Amino acid sequence: MAEVKEFTLPDLGEGLTEAEVVRWLVEVGEVVAVDQPVVEVETAKAMVEVPCPYGGVVTARYGAEGEELAVGAPLLTVAVGADASAPAGAQGSGSGGADGGVADADGAGVAEDGGAGETSGAVLVGYGTGAPPARRRRVRPTPAAAAAAAGQVNGVASGHGRYAVTPEAPVRAEAAEPAPGPVPVISPLVRRLARQNGVELRTLTGSGPDGLILRADVERAIGAAAAPAASAEPGAAAPAADAGEVRIPLRGLRGVVADKMSRSRREIPEATCWVDVDATGLLAARRAMNAAGGPDAPKISLLALLARICTAALARYPELNARVDTDAREIVRLERVHIGFAAQTDRGLVVPVVRDAHARSAESLSEELGRLTGAARDGSLTPGELTGSTFTLNNYGVFGVDGSTPIINHPEAAMLGVGRIVPKPWVHEGELAVRQVTQLALTFDHRVCDGGVAGGFLRYVADCVEQPAVLLRGV
Incomplete structure (x- = not known):
């Protein structure tokens, strides 16, 4: 007798309460294995494939693509057991084997209890039982199997699922054939x-x-x-303004960013100080480091050098590698430095995190920054790679602007902003010269330190940018 088990949207970590269904990876009537990804969802932090902890036949899916589901809401139901998962014609013919399991393309089987002893719970990809998933295969259940699965679904999850199976709507065996030819879309x-x-x-x-x-x-x-559709509406009411209006829901990543920025401005008494800096020496040092590595060696990025300077500055001014515990009214200084860096993507602004940046060389920082940047662009960052930063570096110079007053990435205590590097007239060694100049801006939480500490930090960073050899003093 088939047992229908309901799989709910698991807690994807870091306080996330909802996720949007991006793409279903299985159809109703399809056989799934334990820990097989069944749906791709988008949280406010990352795109995640969610694996199913049960093995058997999918009898219902909950939520259409583009619909948001709360954590704990039903995702799908799976008919576990031989009656619900045996292929058509297997029962009574002996072709399904003595144990009534479902054989996959390689001959491996799903046990009669549907993997009840093999389930891994509501887990994320890579954290399941470790057993390789069987190849997916659609089956056409016998009428008795369809009726058994439908009866179980109606008794367990009737009315919850958008695609819930009823006796009048048996398990769908085949999905509609897609149109021929690939669509040239990656994202x-x-x-x-x-x-x-x-x-x-x-x-x-x-x-x-x-x-x-x-x-x-x-x-x-x-x-x-949209243009012809708007002009073709007869007798349409005039918009409130000549240009009309577009309403964009503050949800998903944009909603999380909005909430975090609002909380930062509401809770943190921030102040900003800035300084113009001659970055000619830093650019020359980068060229020399990359030339010394040879043509085949990975190149060190400018952002990696700035991150290395920040870790050295935080070692001198640990007051800024901190957060405020408002409930306890305590300043919490952190021993490890996890540097976040602002990255603009198609999904919006994200802040990937370089773990233990204080223990990394310039080469290691450059490699990790490059990896995280690539993952941010293709939407494959995990929630763990987007949380836990203790200090943020914001290079808004890539947008062609000179300066800004960054909003602190709550609950951190400071953020360093870097403007574009442009040739400007500058007094160098007593003479007017054209130098590569940038502006550095430090926004800090005035509760963790006073202006003297913030100014000392910023001045040390500026000195390292102007004369990278200053870093060697602390080695």
């Missing part, structure tokens, strides 16, 4: 944007390399479709 974010706005990707011509469809291509299609 799941672009696919979701098109899906949410009804854009057929196959009709677009991509502007990226080899015809790759980019976010800008989808946005142009959305705008082109």
